[in-house]
Structure formats: C-alpha cells, structure tokens
Amino acid sequence: MSDSVSYKQITMDGLWDNNVIFAQMLALCPLLAVTGTATNGLGMGLATVAVLVASGLSVSLLRNFITPQVRIPSFVLIIACLVTIVDMAMNAWVHDLYKVLGLFIPLIVTNCAILGRAESFAFKQSPFAAAYDGLMMGIGFTFALTLLGAFREVLGSGTLFANASLLLGDTFSFMEIIIIPEYKGFLLLILPPGGFLMLGFLLAGKRIIDKKIASLREAKLSSAEEAVA
Amino acid sequence: MSEEIEKKENEAVEEKKEDVVEDQPKSSFREKITYQAILLGVFALAASTLLATSNESTKDAIAERMKEDLLASLEQVVPASSHTNDLLKDVITLPREDGSETTIYRGKKDGEVTALAYGVVGYGYAGAISVIMGVDKNGEILGVRVLSHAETPGLGDKVEKAKSNWVESFVGKSFANLAPDKWKVKKDGGVFDQFSGATITPRAVVTAVKKGMDFFKTNKDKLLEVKQ
Numbered sequence: 001m002s003d004s005v006s007y008k009q010i011t012m013d014g015l016w017d018n019n020v021i022f023a024q025m026l027a028l029c030p031l032l033a034v035t036g037t038a039t040n041g042l043g044m045g046l047a048t049v050a051v052l053v054a055s056g057l058s059v060s061l062l063r064n065f066i067t068p069q070v071r072i073p074s075f076v077l078i079i080a081c082l083v084t085i086v087d088m089a090m091n092a093w094v095h096d097l098y099k100v101l102g103l104f105i106p107l108i109v110t111n112c113a114i115l116g117r118a119e120s121f122a123f124k125q126s127p128f129a130a131a132y133d134g135l136m137m138g139i140g141f142t143f144a145l146t147l148l149g150a151f152r153e154v155l156g157s158g159t160l161f162a163n164a165s166l167l168l169g170d171t172f173s174f175m176e177i178i179i180i181p182e183y184k185g186f187l188l189l190i191l192p193p194g195g196f197l198m199l200g201f202l203l204a205g206k207r208i209i210d211k212k213i214a215s216l217r218e219a220k221l222s223s224a225e226e227a228v229a
Numbered sequence: 230m231s232e233e234i235e236k237k238e239n240e241a242v243e244e245k246k247e248d249v250v251e252d253q254p255k256s257s258f259r260e261k262i263t264y265q266a267i268l269l270g271v272f273a274l275a276a277s278t279l280l281a282t283s284n285e286s287t288k289d290a291i292a293e294r295m296k297e298d299l300l301a302s303l304e305q306v307v308p309a310s311s312h313t314n315d316l317l318k319d320v321i322t323l324p325r326e327d328g329s330e331t332t333i334y335r336g337k338k339d340g341e342v343t344a345l346a347y348g349v350v351g352y353g354y355a356g357a358i359s360v361i362m363g364v365d366k367n368g369e370i371l372g373v374r375v376l377s378h379a380e381t382p383g384l385g386d387k388v389e390k391a392k393s394n395w396v397e398s399f400v401g402k403s404f405a406n407l408a409p410d411k412w413k414v415k416k417d418g419g420v421f422d423q424f425s426g427a428t429i430t431p432r433a434v435v436t437a438v439k440k441g442m443d444f445f446k447t448n449k450d451k452l453l454e455v456k457q
Binding site for chain 1: 260269287291297384
C-alpha cells in the first residue's frame with residue numbers, strides 16, 4: 001500500500017495544499033496562544049514537529065493491533081504520553097527554551113491536527129510514510145506559526161524574532177531584529193484577537209495565491225489544448 | 230488529467246479490497262470486546278511504564294534546573310556581596326498572618342543574618358502575581374522581582390524587570406524612611422508610580438511588597454535569630 005503514496009504529494013499537502021492551519025484550519029488554540037512573537041511560534045512549531053513525527057510513527061507501527069472501535073482512546077493515550085515525555089525532556093535538558101515555551105507544551109495535546117493525522121493518515125500507512133507525513137505537516141504548521149508570529153510581532157511590538165537566542169542558542173542572536181525603533185506597540189495584535197485578525201488576513205492571502213495558481217494552470221491548459229486543435 | 234483520476238480511483242478500490250482481506254482472518258477474536266479491553270489495558274500499562282521511566286531519568290536533572298532557577302531569582306533580589314553562605318542551604322519557614330507557611334532564604338556574613346529573601350503574593354487584574362523580595366537586616370529593601378503573573382501584555386507587564394525599571398523604585402525603601410501608609414501607588418496617595426492605563430497591577434505589587442514589609446516587622450526577631 002505504501003507504494004501508492006507519492007512523497008511529493010505528502011510534501012505538497014503538508015507544506016501548502018493541506019496545511020494544518022491554512023487549509024485544514026486545525027490547531028487554532030495553540031496558534032492564537034503562542035504567536036505573539038515569531039520566536040514563540042517557531043519553538044512551538046518545532047516541539048509539535050517532534051510530537052507529530054513520533055505519534056505518526058507509533059500509530060503506524062501499532063496500526064495492525066488497534067481495532068477501529070478503540071482507535072480514538074488509543075491515539076489519545078499515545079499522543080498524551082508522547083507530549084508528556086517531550087515536556088519532561090525539555091524541562092530537563094533544554095531548560096531555557098522550556099522557560100519560554102513551558103506553558104504551551106502541554107497544549108500540544110489539544111492540537112487536534114495530531115489526532116487528525118493519526119486518524120486520517122498514519123493509521124492507514126506504512127511507518128516511514130507516516131513519519132514523513134508528520135514531518136511535513138509539522139513543518140507546514142511551524143511555517144504558519146512563524147509567519148503569523150512574525151506579522152504580529154512586527155506590527156505589535158516592532159521587533160522580529162525577539163529572544164531567538166534563548167531558543168536556538170547565542171549563535172542565532174543575529175536573528176533578533178528591531179524593525180521599527182522607538183515603536184510604541186500595537187497592543188491589539190499581541191492579544192489573542194489580533195491573532196484572529198492576522199489569521200484572517202493570512203487566509204485571504206493564501207486564497208488569492210491559490211486562485212492565481214489555478215488561473216495560471218488553466219491558462220496553460222487551454223493554450224495547450226488550442227495548440228493541439 | 231482523467232487518467233490520473235482513474236488511477237486514483239483504482240487505487241482506492243484496491244485499498245478497500247485489501248482492508249477487507251486483512252479484516253477477515255482476525256474477525257473472530259479482534260471483534261470481541263475482550264480483545265479491545267485487553268488492548269487498551271496493555272496500552273495504558275505500556276504508556277505508564279514509559280512515563281515512569283522517563284520521569285525517573287529526568288527527575289534529577291529537573292530538580293537541578295529548578296534549584297538553579299530559584300537561586301538565579303534569589304540572586305536578583307539579594308546581592309551576592311551581602312552574604313557569604315549558600316542561600317539555598319539556610320532556609321527557615323514561618324507562618325504568615327493568614328496561617329500559611331512562608332519559606333525564607335537567609336544570607337549570612339560573619340555569623341549574623343545580613344539578608345533575607347522570601348516570596349509574597351499580590352492579586353492583580355488577572356489573578357495572582359508572584360513576587361520575590363530581598364530585605365536586609367534593618368528592614369531596607371534590597372530588591373523586588375515579579376516571578377510570574379498573567380497581567381495584560383503591554384500594560385500591566387511593566388512590573389517585569391525586562392520591560393521596565395519600575396520594580397527598582399522599591400530599592401532602598403524601608404519603614405524607617407517611608408511611613409507605612411505611603412506604601413501605595415500615587416493615585417491612592419502613596420509614592421509609587423502607576424502606569425498609564427494600568428493601575429491595578431502596580432497597586433497589587435505595592436500591596437504585596439507592603440505585606441512583605443509587615444511580615445518582616447512582625448517577625449524580625451525570629452528572622453534574624455541565629456541558632457548556635
């Protein structure tokens with residue numbers, strides 16, 4: 001069955017076509033909570049990638065034992081277990097990052113995208129494909145989170161990737177940019193309603209791009225048909 | 230295009246067939262409720278084993294990190310020059326006015342207590358604000374830091390040292406140089422600044438620190454007592 005899965009398709013789905021945020025509209029709770037800054041978005045995204053890959057892999061490995069009747073409790077158990085392990089591991093070994101994100105790590109459990117991928121993809125696919133799908137979905141999610149965080153941070157507080165060195169180490173301190181010096185801040189965008197607003201704009205942006213792509217494709221197709229005729 | 234769709238459909242049909250074939254031999258036992266109960270039981274057991282193992286292997290590291298955090302926040306309110314001992318080693322507990330226990334970290338130099346650090350709690354706009362304060366033996370404030378709060382970002386969060394220098398306005402104050410009834414924000418007739426758009430948060434912090442000062446006054450003897 002795994003042969004029928006095209007990895008190119010998985011990649012495109014995860015990153016754009018079926019992006020967790022921009023297309024599936026899942027996981028809005030962690031999205032609105034953490035994207036006050038681009039750094040927080042990035043960190044939350046990376047932690048989610050770890051959980052998505054691990055949960056995809058384990059659900060796929062166990063898919064022959066799990067019966068459809070009890071699949072949901074099994075998935076929830078697996079995901080909750082993984083998140084708790086990630087939480088403890090981060091607290092112990094990347095403590096500085098944990099201090100920034102600690103509050104949000106348990107929130108990953110509430111990320112319905114993970115359950116959704118377990119249910120709709122990993123449960124039916126080979127372990128490798130499932131892990132790969134988790135990776136791509138996670139990267140797509142991270143991209144969306146970071147993008148939204150970046151917009152909110154620049155417009156809301158005038159900086160970009162503030163505290164990035166806490167997340168990635170001192171070598172990445174060059175990422176911390178003050179875009180608008182002496183900026184008074186735009187409080188609404190930092191608060192959750194600003195997240196909603198910004199998300200709305202980004203979704204509209206994605207639809208415009210999708211439409212452009214579709215019309216370009218159509219134009220190409222029709223011109224090709226004309227050439228044949 | 231149409232070829233692709235056909236291909237996909239064929240695949241879908243094939244998938245379905247496979248599913249049916251897979252299901253048949255197992256249907257006898259797999260469909261029974263016993264299997265499902267056992268399955269969930271095994272899963273729960275495996276999950277708890279896994280969690281217990283990882284808890285065991287991260288426990289010490291986490292405790293170590295917590296200690297470092299605590300020490301780091303203590304050092305912010307008690308300057309390192311004021312004492313020579315390990316703050317985390319000299320700990321006493323005393324009851325507060327409301328009966329709850331307060332943990333006090335004591336700094337010593339030359340056999341006498343020179344600095345005290347303890348936590349106080351204020352209630353702001355969005356719940357509890359946890360504050361740690363350092364006081365010297367004469368009741369003069371060495372430093373105040375807000376450890377955790379849920380106040381509005383951009384307005385109330387100026388009580389954080391990272392956002393503004395407001396908390397530094399406590400340093401050097403004591404009941405000796407500032408009468409107890411002046412420990413209020415300016416709006417309430419005190420001496421501490423409020424922020425434009427946010428009065429509740431600084432008021433809560435000032436009230437908490439005042440409580441801490443009262444605590445020092447009532448318990449001064451016990452706090453400075455050195456057992457031989």
